[in-house]
Amino acid sequence: MSRRERRSVVGTEPVGPYTLLRLERGGLDPGVPGQFFMLEAPGRLLPRALSLCLAPEGELAFLIDPVGPGTEALCRLAPGDAIHVFGPLGNGYRLDVARPLLVGGGIGIAPLPYLAQALGGAPALMGFRSQDHAAAADLLPGAEVVVEPTLVTELIDPSRDVLACGPEPMLRAVAALCPSAQLAWEAPMACGYGACYGCAVEIDDELKRLCVEGPVLDASCTKLQVVTNEVAA
């Protein structure tokens, strides 16, 4: 059940170029891995959509890449600050998989630690553009890590049940290798609950709202485009 509550910041931790934002959980349901929350970005009109990274006792933790004014404001939060949090929203990963393999690229590794926890442990493969970015792999101990120019798709065992999140080219490459994979996509969202129609993407040859249909979709779905920048201009 999604709710909107004002939650206090427990703390922020640098993770390479990213920031892990830890919030008090309060009465919020952490939801299914791959679902997302809308986080109020201080000083901005619209909240930002972020998937849950970790759900430690009494907390919700989000991994944030400061790519624009909203995500930068979220990374600047300090203990004692409070923001509105709305979620969980959308459809997460199906967990009824026999031989899971978690695959993440860049900031797309965000939902994988919580996903691994929900699966009771699972092998993971992560790709990053630099060693600095690869610091995020520490969030999921035991994950196999590659750094560009090596790509995750060079190491995927296609016989596994792949659950992936990452940039569009990676997701397309994973879909080509693993037609039964579950892929978490991204699109600019103003609301996260089907009101604004801003996150429309091509799904099965129709423009549909990613927040309602996804963000986790079967690889067999077709998609028009993914925009990985913030909604802010």
Next chain:
Amino acid sequence: MLLNASGCLDALVAPDVARQLDAFVTKTITPLPREGNAPQRIAETAHGMLNAIGLANPGRERFLGEMLPRLVVTLDIPIWVSVGGFSAQDYAETCAALDRSEAAVIELNLSCPNVDEAADGAAEIVAACRDATPIPLYAKLSAAHPDVGAVARAVADAGADGLSLINTLRGAALDPRTLKPVLARTTGGLSGPSLKPVALAAVHACYAATGLPIVGMGGVTTGQDALELIACGARDVALGTVLFSDPDAPARVRAELAEAAERAGVASPDDVFADAHDAEKHPHTRRKVTA
């Protein structure tokens, strides 16, 4: 009365949000289904946002056959149907089709900034719809017209029962690095707090020009914003962009509106109705709401 701005809420996906309202306004319905514009469709700006959704809707037939019956079952509040089109005939045919429906009010969207097709003149469309249905007609006008009061007078003369003010205003945003438009169709409709002064001016002008009932909207974020629109001559107030960041906004704004009225020294928000007008200059201002 508190409503949503058309296109800012899907009551079938979020019925709990819609049930906080006094009436629900549908997304604009056109004769044929429209998929809407290609992504990217939205961009946040300073104190506002742009959208270029492009009137995505299932079309008149599916709306009447599937969506409206589901809305009626889901909500126990009046349903206002927003109607769009590209000719007076388009609008009139949809109004005629709605005549046997549960629509409490028809809002004629005469002002979407996100479609390429030019519509007929506002008064011509209203007159055609007036002939097609006895259902109350609200004309949703753009504040981009240099004399929105004159447009309001024209649609009033053509038979409009009320006005919805205002729609979004066309704007653009560039990616600061590439200096290319963020939106796929370059421009979109500006909404959010930056619109509030424009909405106050348009409601003020159109109330003075016509005295028609007005649904005021444009940048309403707080109860104080709603109270100011009422003071300009809005009988009812609609929430738009604020719903995106705060799905609890209807209940919050309603509570804040009562508080704002108290701060203004009146018992009810209706008591400030048209107070922003000079009663000597505008005879309409003497018509106080007695709800």
